[in-house]
Amino acid sequence: MEFTEKIKKNKQEIILVLLLIFLGIFLRSYNFSDWLHFEIDQSYDTLLVSPAVDSGVSNLPLLGPTAGGGRALRLGPAFYYLEYLSAKVFGNTPPGHAMLVLIFSILSLPLFYLFCRRYFSHFISIGLLAIYCTSLYMVSYSRFSWSPNVLPFLILLAFYSLLRSFSEDEKKKNSWFIISSAIMVIITQIHFNAFFVIPAIVLPLLIICRPRFKLRTWAGVLLVLFILYSPVIISDIETKGQNLRYFIHKFNRSGNGSGNFNEKLVQVIHYNASEYFLIVTGIDHINGKKLTGYGFSNPEHKAWRIAAIATLSLALLVLFYSLWKEKDRKRKDFLWLIVLWFLVSFSYFFFVKKSGFNIYPRFFLVAAPLPFVFFGLLLERLAKIKKIGTFLVLAALSFPLATNARGLNRYFSQLNRVGKEPLSVETEDVFPNVARITLSQQYAIADYIEAVYRQNNYPVYFKAKHEYEPVIWYHLERKGIIYSGKMKNNIIYQEANYFAIKFTGSNIQDYKQKFTVAEIKNFGTLTVWRFIPKPEAVTQLRQGESEKEIPIQKQQITQLFTWNKLLAGKEKTSADEAVETKIEESATAEITEDAVSLGLTEEETKEEINNGIDDLE
Known part of the structure; x- marks a missing residue:
């Protein structure tokens, strides 16, 4: 009732x-x-x-994604x-x-x-x-x-549950605290940022707010922690502390620490202000492609940069003033959470940048709800202005609603057009690439290659940017077209189907020395060139069975320690680590080749390699 x-x-x-x-x-x-x-x-x-999914849950690994940088610390498998x-x-x-x-x-x-x-x-x-x-x-x-994409929901659920557990009038506060703790344990297994940021927020918050829970509640939290981290614990026992060694190694060589303190601090201020502004407004042209573009010395979009920093500064002033003035316990707990959330995430991003690493837009998923709360604090102040408060709030809301509507219209329009016309976009602020490729495009390309393959059943070989090659092979293998190996410059088979999958408008002159272009098929953003080997370039009739290779991703996956391997009593050996090293070297060589063909600088090539090794993992 x-x-x-x-x-x-x-x-x-x-x-x-x-x-x-x-x-x-x-x-x-x-x-x-x-x-x-x-x-x-x-x-x-x-x-x-x-x-x-196909053969049983015991095929899942005991560890999850890596924390970046190749064979390194792995998070939990949540x-x-x-x-x-x-x-x-x-x-x-x-x-x-x-x-x-x-x-x-x-x-x-x-x-x-x-x-x-x-x-x-x-x-x-x-x-x-x-x-x-x-x-x-x-x-x-x-x-x-993508693993970071689930963070906003999980973090909101964890913090909402935590705040409810802090309320004196909450009848099930102990249950809410256990729920919050369980979600936070899962969060620490999702992404490296959350692994550090979330515990660093919650521990001081518990000290400040001093909630009272039953002893059995704390015991329940410890039990949940042990259960959810049991795969990681078991893995480290079986591999003799390998993951822990990677963790120590990771921090012993944590970046090159380039740049002075003040420079990095200013850059991180720009990062936070710009990304917060992007998250709320959808205005995605205020950030430079590289962090060096974040200073006021760069005149590009200077007005937007100043507006972003001014907005963040004003929101922080309101936040700390509200915390100082607030008397209501429930509202004060909320503000303490927001303060710690900002301070910890800001400090973490500063540490990341000071250690010589780049900060990417996806990193801010760990703090994604914060910009909206900051904007809400400003709206709350506007609402208190007599007579015109409501009007000012509605006017302030109309700006991000309009800019996001414009951004979404452009975004969906691009997705609708990428399969029909060559479309290159600068999307560094949302995705770290300059093109949009959809699943339907990939299906169409795989269908085309399959149609050619069915005519002669010759093995398929193709060249594509390292982000897309394993993807197309995933689709082809689902069609029964088995991977035989990479397309090599020094070995040309007569009985083979050769392709190049590149951005529309790319130069393919390098291929014309050994191949004749048989067909060009356009798929909007991407174009597929089908090649026939020139007779004088052929070195072998057909690839032998013993020469066939296994895709790099599949090689890497076979090295993972699964529940099946645990139950079978198998251990990870030095030979497995040697295979992992070889896989990394192969991936690095492939990415370097792509970078050279694209004319990237040495610094950009290094970044591509780091990203590529992260992707491999």
């Missing part, structure tokens, strides 16, 4: 919230499968999880286990694996509203939900499978 009365009392609010949620669902799910972003990271995860559930329920296909991210992103919509209501009024919370639902940044990272 009480629940029914609440619905009647807040009928208009509920209807408005539901309408916004439906809008958010539409933006996240529209043409989800056809326009899916599916590249080297996604193909790796799919190949890794697929054996468990994301792979979640992706396994997604593929098991929705199908062992790229969209089936990605449904996890879509569902979590949809669930984050009502959760974000509930989180905001811990502090803000109905009016402000609905306004913030409207921006969250239509945020270009949030929508973009909701539409494909």
